[in-house]
Amino acid sequence: MTTKRASATKTSIRRGTNLPRMGDFNESVVLDAIRRHKAGLSRVELAEATGLSAQTVSNITRRLLDQGVARESGKQSTGSGKPRTLLQVTPGARYAIGVHLDPAVITYVLLDLLGTVVARRSEPTPRGVHTEALLAGMAASVGALVEDSGVDQERVLGLGIAAPGPVDPVAGLVIDPPELPGWGSVPLRERLEADTGFPALLDKDVVAAAVAERWSGAATDSRNFLFFYLGTGSGMGLVVDDTVLRGSSGNVGEVGGLGAACSSRALVEEAIELGALGHEFTPTDPQDAQRSLEHLARIAAKGEPRAAGIIDRWGVRIGRGVTAAATLLDSDTIVFGGPLWPLLAPRLLPLIEPMVAESPFVKPVHATTVTTTAIGEDVAAVGAACLVLDRTLSAQPRSLLLA
C-alpha cells in the first residue's frame, strides 16, 4: 500500500540548481556588466566586477563574441603592461518588442539590446470592436512595426505586453478592466504569440515601468525605489533589494488603499462639477478624458484657481501615498513617470518633493530622492519590451533554480 504523501511536493520547497543553469547565469552576469558600461569593459575589469575567475570570463566572452552579442571595441591603456581589449554590447544583435495596452492608446516599440527605441507606432485603442478584430489588429501592428524597422525577425527575442491591472500574468490576460470593456475575456498573450510567432510575456503596466527603469538605470542606480505611474489610472511599481516585486497574483502596486489612486476620468469629473472645465469636456471615453485633463493642466499652469486646486489636492494625496509606501518599503528613491506626468510635473513635483523630504517617518534613517524617469512617456511600452530583455538576458538569481 502506498503511503499518502501529498505534502512532499508542496510549493514552499526551493528547487536546486545545476551546471547548465550556472553557466547561463554567469553568461547573463557578464552580459549585464558589459551592457551597463557603454564605454566598454576589459576582461580583467569583468572578472573584478563579477567575482568570476579569469578563465570563466574568458570562456564566456568568447561565447558572447561568437554569438555576435558582444564585440571588441578598442584598447585600454593600463600604464604598464600591454593594453587591454575592451568589450561592448552589439546593440543590434538582439531586439525585443513592447506593447502597451492603455485604455486610450496602444503603443508599440522595438528596442535594441541597449534599450534604445529603434521603431515606434501608436494607435487609438479600439472600442466596441469584436475580440477577433482586436487581436488581428494588434498582431498586424506588431508585424508592421518589425517590418518597417528593417530588423531581421530572427533577431527579435520576443514580445512583452504591459496592461492595466488587475492582470493574470500566468494566464496572460487582463481581468475585467473597467476602462477596457470586452478585453477581460481575451487570452491576450497566447493569441498574440500564436498570431505573431513571437514568444510573449504579460505584466502589469506599473511592473513593466519598474522593470524599464531598472533595466535602463538612467534615472536611478537605486536598488530600492518606487515608480509612481500616472496614466489613465495610477499605481506603483516596486523595486526592493534590487528585485522588481510581483506579489501573489502579479498585481503589486495598487495605491487605492493609500488614498493616492486617481483616474484621469475622476479628475475631469471633479473639474466639470466645480466648473473648472465646461460641459464641452467629457470624461466618458479615456481619449476624451486625456484631452480634457491636458486642458485642465494648462489652465492650472496659468493660475486658474479651481483647476490648480484640483491638481494640488491630488498631489497632496500622491505625496502622502508615496511617503507611506517609501517608509513601509524603506525605499531611498521615488521615480515619477507615465503619460500624464510631463503634463502635471511642473505643478506636482514642487509640491511632493518637500512632503517627502519633511516626512517624520522617512527622515531619521536616510534621505529619499524624488526624480523623473529618463525614459519618457512611453515608459510602459519600453517596459513591456524590457520584460523580454530582462527575462532573457538579465542576471536573476532565481533563474538559477531548476524548473
Add this chain to the structure above:
Amino acid sequence: MTTKRASATKTSIRRGTNLPRMGDFNESVVLDAIRRHKAGLSRVELAEATGLSAQTVSNITRRLLDQGVARESGKQSTGSGKPRTLLQVTPGARYAIGVHLDPAVITYVLLDLLGTVVARRSEPTPRGVHTEALLAGMAASVGALVEDSGVDQERVLGLGIAAPGPVDPVAGLVIDPPELPGWGSVPLRERLEADTGFPALLDKDVVAAAVAERWSGAATDSRNFLFFYLGTGSGMGLVVDDTVLRGSSGNVGEVGGLGAACSSRALVEEAIELGALGHEFTPTDPQDAQRSLEHLARIAAKGEPRAAGIIDRWGVRIGRGVTAAATLLDSDTIVFGGPLWPLLAPRLLPLIEPMVAESPFVKPVHATTVTTTAIGEDVAAVGAACLVLDRTLSAQPRSLLLA
C-alpha cells in the same frame, strides 16, 4: 597613463557564481526540504521535490548524514519495489540563540534545528545603566542560557539579535531608539560577538518576526504575507515573492505613514486622558505602559465603553493599514503577532477580518487570509534565532552569488 574607470565596480552589477557556491546551495535545498517534512522524505521524493538528479541527492544526503544533521528514520513502503529509506533532520544537531531587545523586556531563546525552543529566559530591560554594564549583563545571560540548557557550545551556530527600529543592520546597532535611551551608541552586535564568542546578526524586530514565520511555516504556507507586529511599538514584516524584504537600510515595515502605528504608551496616555484608566496607571516606562495596557484590554473585554472605544479605534487604523499594505504588495495572507496581540486579538480580530475581506481594493483578484502566528508571544526572539538558522541553512538564491 591609467584611464579613470571607477564606474566599473558600481554596485548594480550582479556577482557571478561558481561550483562551491552551487554545492552549498543544493545542500541547503535538500536540508530545507527534509526540515519542512517532519515525517521524513525519501531520496526519490527529495529528487522530485528539488529537481536535483538522483546522484546529486545521494551525494548530498551522504554528507548530511556524515555531519549528523540528518538521520535515517525508517522505511516507507512503496507498494511494489523495495521500501524507501526516509530521511529526517536531527533536531539537536545544531542550535541558534535569539535575543529580543524590547524596551520593556529582553528575551533570550535557544532553538534547535526544527525551530523548537529548548531554553528560554527573560529579564526586564535595564534602564539608566552604563553601556558596559548593559553589555556585560546581556553576554552573561546568553552564557547562562546555553549553560543551563546543557547544549554543547560547539553545536551553536550563532546568535541573532532582534531590535526595535530604526536599526543599522550593517553596523549592527540600534539608532537613537526613543524608548531605549543610551542604547543608540552601543555597537551591540560587535560587542556581543566579542563577549559571547558566537557570530552575531542584527535585524529589526518585525523583520525577525517575518523570518520566524517563514522558517516555521506553522501559520501560513504563503509566499506573500505581511506580519503585523504589536509590541511596545508596532510595525510590519514583509514577505513578497517568497523573500523577506529588508529595504535600503534594513528598516522595512514602518507603518506610521499608513496611520497604523501606535505605541502602548500612546494608548495608555489616551486612556488616562479619557478617564478609562485612573491616574494610578502610568505610561512613563515601557513596563508600566505594558501593565496599564493589560488592564485596559481587560476592562475593554468586560465592556467598559471608553476602553473598548480606544482599542476599537486603533483596530480600525490597523485594519486600514494592513489593507493598504496588502493591496500595495499583493499579499494573500496577513499574520498578526507580538506580545500585545494575545491581549488584543479577541477584540481586534473580529474587527479587522471583515475590513480586509470587504476591501474594494483587494477583492477582485484573490481572497486575503487573516490569521494569528503559531509561534506565540516570543515570536521576535524566536525570529532572532531564525535569522541565524535562515542565513546558515536556508536555500537563498542570493547565497549563490560570489562575495
